[in-house]
Amino acid sequence: MNQPQVVSPNSGRGPDDEPDSPTRRLRHAFLHHLFYTQGKFPALATKTDYYLALAHTVRDRLLQRWISTANEYTKNGSRTVAYLSAEFLMGPHLGNNLINLGLFDDARKSMSELGLNLDDLLYEEEEPGLGNGGLGRLAACFIDSLATLEIPAVGYGIRYEFGIFHQTLVDGWQVEKTDKWLRYGNPWELARPEWSVTVKLGGHTERMQDNSGQLHVRWVPNRTVLGVPYDTPILGYRNNTANTLRLWKAEAPEAFDFAVFNRGDYQGAVNQKVVSENLSKVLYPNDEHVEGKELRLAQQYFFVSCSLQDMLRIMKTQHVPLHEFHEKFAVQLNDTHPAIGVAELMRLLTDEHQMHWNQAWDITRKTFGYTNHTLLPEALERWPLELFKRVLPRHLEIIYEINARFLDEVRQRYFGDEARVTRMSLIEETGERYVRMAHLACVGSHAINGVAELHSELLKQDVLKDFHEMWPAKFGNKTNGVTPRRWIALANPRLTRLISGAIGEGWIKRLEELRQLEPFALDPNFRAGWREIKRANKRDLSDVIRKRCGVAVDPSSMFDVQVKRIHEYKRQHLSALHIIGLYHRLKTNPNLEMTPRTFIFGGKAAPGYWMAKLIIRLITSIGEVVNRDPAVRDKLRVVFLPNFSVTNGQRIYPAADLSEQISTAGKEASGTGNMKFAMNGALTIGTMDGANIEIREQVGAENFFLFGLTAHEVATVRGNGYRPQDYLDGNAELREVISLIRHGYFSRGDGELFRPLVDSLVNHDPYCLFADYQSYADAHERVGTAYRDSEDWTRMSILNSARSGLFSSDRTIAEYCRDIWNVQPVQVPILSHEDVRV
Ligand code: OX2
Incomplete structure (x- = not known):
């Protein structure tokens, strides 16, 4: 644990204080949070307390932007980018937020007036390591740029309780330690349990006819989990925009099964909680290598379903009709990890909202864009059919339907070329059978891109050659950038x-x-x-x-x-x-x-x-x-x-x-x-x-x-x-x-x-x-x-x-x-709480 530090005795007052100087206000707010949020006074405060007091001070200052942004987007019903990514490798927030707010130097000064060193406090933050490497860090740079460019956007992902492991070296070998990033709490997030959604898993499907003869499919799951959103504000650089990173935590619908408990089975009574929470427990630490584990597929489906349901909820509150889904949201798939979204949106539109297949399919394809990040064969996701069916029985049926219609199209275009049909199918049928997620992403998207010029070329010539031949206009390049x-x-x-x-x-x-x-x-x-x-x-x-x-x-x-x-x-x-x-x-x-x-x-x-x-x-x-x-x-x-x-x-x-x-x-x-x-x-x-x-x-x-x-x-x-x-x-x-x-x-x-x-x-x-x-x-x-x-x-x-300069993620x-999202910036006027009427 950290050594306590002593805040200098003239705590509240600094030298050369103008009554209303920014540093003075920061100092006051900081001490306020030390007392009233951390419940500490300097003699007992640890460095972590000081970090948290400063983090809360900064959070207060960005909340106004966050609320103003949400208000503006809601009022305008702005077209919004939904960036779906299984990973967001954010890095520490405090320093970045200080930079974007233009408060870095003031914070340094006000801390030093208290005898504290800002750099020490910055290093206290446990970084949210919710990603493996380049792919997750790209998502983080992208949401930074989206906010800086004032584009309405939400980053959707998973709130892993344990992020990428902590690496230590023992006798020169890597030894992994659990990443307990939430240990001291996370001052940057707000839980929004009121917007929780239910996600189904497993079970079977049933068919029935209504009075008019219309066929309905009912998915009877063998379990459900609750997705609870945790929101983190993402500031633009020196503007009023604060977008949202919305990460889903899995919870059991009931923490506790009383019926089972009353039978004396305590373990059984809490078992569902344990199983449900496993979904967002830990990030799979594989970079560009898939493991084919059931839990991983369930994780992917969990966050994608939560996110799409969230979009439907937002549409409802803004009175946007369902058939305008693709006009309200541009959804980007960061690699194939969220590609199940194609089948899930079809399910939501057809099974749950009774839309006709053709209309739903048209909307789905106009909604999604797919970014490919690798050509390595071991990184291309495919799920054994049996496993897939066990977790997502209804989605497998939907994928079969998408595939049947798609392969008809292929056969029509390439008469007699059955080899091509086999190659392009969403289902791999040579040997063990698999669902090919990259193919699902290609078929279900209106735009497909690689992440550098050479890579995008190789995609067209190699891994996605058949798809490029069929739909050349869908393909493009978006060379990566960093913030x-x-x-x-x-x-x-x-x-x-x-x-x-x-x-x-x-x-x-x-x-x-x-x-x-x-x-x-x-x-x-x-x-x-x-x-x-x-x-x-x-x-x-x-x-x-x-x-x-x-x-x-x-x-x-x-x-x-x-x-x-x-x-x-x-x-x-x-x-x-x-x-x-x-x-x-x-x-x-x-x-x-x-x-x-x-x-x-x-x-x-x-x-x-x-x-x-x-x-x-x-x-x-x-x-x-x-x-x-x-x-x-x-x-x-x-x-x-x-x-x-x-x-x-x-x-x-x-x-x-x-x-x-x-x-x-x-x-x-x-x-x-x-x-x-x-x-x-x-x-x-x-x-x-x-x-x-x-x-x-x-x-x-x-x-x-x-x-x-x-x-x-x-x-x-x-x-x-x-x-x-x-x-x-x-x-x-x-x-x-x-x-x-x-x-x-x-x-x-x-x-x-x-x-x-x-x-x-x-x-x-x-x-x-x-x-x-x-x-x-x-x-x-x-x-x-x-x-x-x-x-x-x-x-x-x-x-x-x-x-x-070309390699700024702002350019990307x-x-x-x-080229892909067709979205415009929205300028956010600052709202004060006095402007708000309930
Ligand atoms: C990485 C790629 O390996 C890297 O080249 C690229 O810069 C980065 O994604 C961002 O586009 N997992 N990680 C990657 O691809 C996959 C799959």
């Missing part, structure tokens, strides 16, 4: 001040304005300031590394960073092999001139992904050997920072010199970390993959370190019977590297530890590390040389930031609004 509020203004305050001093503050809302920095790249004074900021950020990160990893790193060395989920396709192990290569060079040639480098890794491995965990072990093992070897320690350091998260990312991106974006070409759909690094002035070493291609195009090929096979070349090499052994035979350094690992040099002589990894590489190398090794090493040579010319490196660093969202 500059969190990823520059909040994460990198020093750089923010320097940039705003040079070109004003407009760039925070209009990131293309960063272009105005270009001439400053030639100004030696500006460059010196830029360099000094990078150095200060690196010093800060060094402190963190010393504390967390017990390793001293030199801020004047080049910080070479790879942070993201651990996955073979992302090739953290390619970097590991290269580090061993450098180590080998230094050991065999102690006088070798080499740019001193600190390699920093971070990222979580899915708990069941053994190879990814072994890659972490390889990196920590290399660190153990390299960091204590006096012959190399001035040139090489290797650290694995545990528990990469939004919070940690905010310290890491601003301190990076080099951004490693080294996935096998064609595998990384977009990447978004690549954008955060570039914005903060890191140069990229990367492959022609995902958004790297567009980043390179923007920043200029001369300011980007390119290496490796292209996606097309990878396909060719593999198509021609790729033999990694040939590359090994042809590369002396790579042979040395593999031999060191094989002989246990990094595992205290244990030749077995890394055998699965080495064998996989030598015999299969599914992600072509060996094919790219030399090209990667060569690119690193160019990096080393470039870094030694610090003036020129700084110039390139400035240009990387200056030309990163503006494109979604224009």
Whole structure:
């Protein structure tokens, strides 16, 4: 628990106080909450109490915007975006809300007048880690941009009681700890039990005819759960908009079964509660790998059904007729996790509201848009038919009906092409039978998009080829982006001040304005300031590394960073092999001139992904050997920072010199970390993959370190019977590297530890590390040389930031609004509680 702190004795009053200054008001409100919300006085207050008191102070200040926004949207009946996502990786709210409200400096001042440090309080917030990685973080950036662009929008998802696990390292291995983010309460949410909805699960269906001969289907579930919405306000940047993130918690309809209890069965009496609450208990920690678990399907259905029912409720209160559903709501499916929504909306419209199939289908298709985030086959969701039927018997019937009508259309279009019919069917029938969620999403949506240019092209040529041939106009690209509020203004305050001093503050809302920095790249004074900021950020990160990893790193060395989920396709192990290569060079040639480098890794491995965990072990093992070897320690350091998260990312991106974006070409759909690094002035070493291609195009090929096979070349090499052994035979350094690992040099002589990894590489190398090794090493040579010319490196660093404007999620969202959602901004006038009449 935290050490109590003492608030200075003149608590209520500060120095130079004007009676009504913002800092004074903040201070008063803060103390008010410390007393009346936390029920504490300074001598007993913990840092958490102080954090919570400040959080409540800030919450009060955004409630007015939230209410005004809701009022305005209701009054206008505004067309609204509903962003459906199983993950929202929000990161801590307090700092971001202070930035968006324009209260950051006042808060710092008022806290310091109380003898408190704002940064300490910010770090007290347990971040809501309700996502695995890029996909969930994208959803978070998107709702930030929607609010900043004043677009009426709701983010719908699941309020997981336990978010992504906390990663610790024990003997160099990843060990998972439960994420108890709600432990001290969550000041940012408001429960809205009055808008709870009921969700059915399991059971069977019945058919009956009414008096007029009309057939009705009744779904008789074997259980129901209650979905309770928890709302979090999402502020726009310095405007009056506060949209809503609505996350559903699962509860039992009855906490307690009295009949069972009275029979003396206590366990049985509370059992339903336990089973129901399991639905929103924990986030599945798999990134781009599906597990096919019944609970996961139930989770997906649960939040989607709650959300669609919520939309119907909103329509009713605003007197919007049912047939205008698609005019009231634009619903976006963030990957296939919410794709069951297609069948659920059909069920709601036809079974529950007696709409005719054709009309319902027309509305459904006009409602949904589908974003695909990956080409990896193991990430494409398909549910075994038996499992699906057990959880969602009615939806399976609806999917059969959709499929029958759809396949009729296919047969008509492609006469005689039964192979195509089999390929496109919503049901996979070769071997075990599955429901294909991506196909359901494609058929049920009017727009389908990938998340970077290459990815969207590959979708059309590969995974969704048949669908593209049938409906080319549905397909488009929306290159990802990230919010500059969190990823520059909040994460990198020093750089923010320097940039705003040079070109004003407009760039925070209009990131293309960063272009105005270009001439400053030639100004030696500006460059010196830029360099000094990078150095200060690196010093800060060094402190963190010393504390967390017990390793001293030199801020004047080049910080070479790879942070993201651990996955073979992302090739953290390619970097590991290269580090061993450098180590080998230094050991065999102690006088070798080499740019001193600190390699920093971070990222979580899915708990069941053994190879990814072994890659972490390889990196920590290399660190153990390299960091204590006096012959190399001035040139090489290797650290694995545990528990990469939004919070940690905010310290890491601003301190990076080099951004490693080294996935096998064609595998990384977009990447978004690549954008955060570039914005903060890191140069990229990367492959022609995902958004790297567009980043390179923007920043200029001369300011980007390119290496490796292209996606097309990878396909060719593999198509021609790729033999990694040939590359090994042809590369002396790579042979040395593999031999060191094989002989246990990094595992205290244990030749077995890394055998699965080495064998996989030598015999299969599914992600072509060996094919790219030399090209990667060569690119690193160019990096080393470039870094030694610090003036020129700084110039390139400035240009990387200056030309990163395209990668603001504001640009991405503006494109979604224009091309897919057809929604307009709504300006919100501020309402005071005196304006409200009951
Ligand atoms: C990720 C992709 O791997 C990444 O390339 C992309 O930038 C991100 O989504 C946001 O679009 N799960 N995570 C992803 O895809 C899936 C599936």
